Amino acid sequence: MKIAIIGAGIAGLAAADELSRAGHDIVLHDKGRGAGGRMSTRRAQTPSGKCRWDHGAQYFTVRSEAFRTRLKPLMDAGAIAQWSPRLVTAETAEGRWTFAERSLEDEMFVGTPSMNALIKAMAETHKVHWSSRVMAIETDGAVKTLVLEGGGRDGPFDAVVCAIPAEQAASLLEPVSPRLASEASGVRSAPCWAAMLAFEGDVGVDWDGASVRQGPLAWVARDGSKPGRGNAETWVLHATPEWATASLDLAPQEAADLLARAFIELIGAPSPVYSAAHRWLLAKVESGVGEAFGWDANASIGAVGDWRIAPRVEAAWQSGHSLGEFLSR
Structure with missing residues (x-):
């Protein structure tokens, strides 16, 4: 599958590690100018x-x-x-x-x-688009396209993984996966x-x-x-x-x-x-939600992040890694 991951923090990169290892084609988009997020310097x-x-x-x-x-x-x-x-x-x-x-x-x-050296090191083996804010996820049947800030687009993708903070994920997911959006809204x-x-x-x-x-x-x-x-x-x-x-x-x-x-x-x-x-x-x-990851099989959209488990770096990694394992079975 060709999979887009929105957010190149610990959770997104952990998912990318596992999915790439299983042979999937992975592309990450992150709004930051470079590696860091909440691990910035x-x-x-x-x-x-x-x-x-x-x-x-x-x-x-x-x-x-x-x-x-x-x-x-x-x-x-x-x-x-x-x-x-x-x-x-x-x-x-x-x-x-x-x-x-x-x-x-x-x-x-x-x-x-x-x-941020940890993020930089994990990102080295992946295709990451920095300074790339995803404004919307469009679906046309099984095909998904990312709408980027400034009018750009990226796709088509078979699946999308949202690896950004819950409050930001909720509005992005609402049009394409109300269930995952509802989980994020409760955080x-x-x-x-x-x-x-x-x-x-x-x-x-x-x-x-x-x-x-x-x-x-x-x-x-x-x-x-x-x-x-x-x-x-x-x-x-x-x-x-x-x-x-x-x-x-x-x-x-x-x-x-x-x-x-x-x-x-x-x-x-x-x-x-x-x-x-x-x-x-x-x-x-x-x-948090209390489950390691969220997956909407009907929409082929997932959600990961520390907000699924606990406010720790390791919890963010576990969330992304768990979804990557699940999709690679």
């Missing part, structure tokens, strides 16, 4: 030099042997590496912050030299503001990541502690879903300043020499 020139931040997914874990087997050649090639940070939990007690060390529950991995994702900071020197803490129990911050991480990042004192701050929801209309620099102020109060750091922020509208799935 931001780069900027700062007074401390050129810096980078993993402002989306901070790391990923590996709990299944199937996922570990898929990642092994990527680790051998240097596209991913294990990250062993010192982690703490930060909370206030009588007006002062305390930091309790916590152990690693799972091995933690990152792309190297940035998170809710929380937003997140991510602030990116650079400091001139060491900020004076002996840990690399903290889960924060009070205030606007949920997670802070020393990005420079990850493998392949160099020695820059760079930090990523993720806001709580509640703060992000209440602050959706902030200008990016205003959000960055507010979150940086909370971080300074948390650790007593000096002011950063650089700050910026990015708003993720669909950051973390709060309620």
